[in-house]
Amino acid sequence: xxxxxxxxxxxxxxxxxxxxxxxxxxxxxxxxxxxxxxxxxxxxxxxxxxxxxxxxxxxxxxxxxxxxxxxxxxxxxxxxxxxxxxxxxxxxxxxxxxxxxxxxxxxxxxxxxxxxxxxxxxxxxxxxxxxxxxxxxx
Amino acid sequence: xxxxxxxxxxxxxxxxxxxxxxxxxxxxxxxxxxxxxxxxxxxxxxxxxxxxxxxxxxxxxxxxxxxxxxxxxxxxxxxxxxxxxxxxxxxxxx
Numbered sequence: 001x002x003x004x005x006x007x008x009x010x011x012x013x014x015x016x017x018x019x020x021x022x023x024x025x026x027x028x029x030x031x032x033x034x035x036x037x038x039x040x041x042x043x044x045x046x047x048x049x050x051x052x053x054x055x056x057x058x059x060x061x062x063x064x065x066x067x068x069x070x071x072x073x074x075x076x077x078x079x080x081x082x083x084x085x086x087x088x089x090x091x092x093x094x095x096x097x098x099x100x101x102x103x104x105x106x107x108x109x110x111x112x113x114x115x116x117x118x119x120x121x122x123x124x125x126x127x128x129x130x131x132x133x134x135x136x137x138x
Numbered sequence: 139x140x141x142x143x144x145x146x147x148x149x150x151x152x153x154x155x156x157x158x159x160x161x162x163x164x165x166x167x168x169x170x171x172x173x174x175x176x177x178x179x180x181x182x183x184x185x186x187x188x189x190x191x192x193x194x195x196x197x198x199x200x201x202x203x204x205x206x207x208x209x210x211x212x213x214x215x216x217x218x219x220x221x222x223x224x225x226x227x228x229x230x231x232x
Contacts, residue, residue: 003191009158009159010159012157012158013139013159015156016155031215034184035215037184038184038186038219040159041158041186041188042186045158045186045188050186055167085176089223089224090222090223092222092224094197094198094201094227094228095197095198097194097228102187102190102191102223103186103187103188103215105223106186106187106219106222106223109222110222138194
């Protein structure tokens with residue numbers, strides 16, 4: 001399934017509805033909706049906040065056996081390699097904690113694989129979420 | 139959609155989804171909280187780093203005067219987000 005979304009925080013509700021439809025259509029474990037929503041929101045919001053001048057954002061959701069595959073595509077963007085992003089210190093005390101950087105840390109924590117590509121101003125981020133073994137497609 | 143209510147002094151109920159589109163509304167609500175509160179997550183289905191940021195900011199502000207938020211009734215998915223973020227060190231979670 002592929003859908004194009006306005007680059008705006010107000011699109012999030014439609015993004016979540018899209019994920020829900022996908023989970024139902026793909027007959028995947030409903031518990032996968034939460035990590036998928038969270039990973040997509042974090043990356044989508046980064047694209048909205050740090051590349052305000054770009055166009056729409058494409059999201060593709062696919063199921064391949066026991067894997068859920070997510071692709072976010074931004075066709076006009078600056079380069080920001082999320083894989084080189086420094087993880088926040090999650091052991092820091094309250095005084096030293098900052099909310100910035102947590103989003104990408106959560107994406108990496110909740111997804112099984114994360115890939116970043118940048119070419120000709122196009123950013124493509126691919127995510128893989130493994131389904132539990134008993135959720136294998138029959 | 140996120141619902142925020144303070145049914146009685148010292149208690150806050152959250153319900154719905156605490157995502158990046160709800161930050162402005164949530165910040166306005168939490169800004170009015172000046173003393174320790176129990177935040178009941180029972181109706182909250184979802185939270186992202188945007189929601190964590192609002193709660194972190196509130197906790198930092200309250201701790202300056204010796205007050206704090208205590209979080210209760212988190213569903214397992216929401217609780218995991220707090221654990222991955224290391225926020226179990228920042229909040230009392232029951």
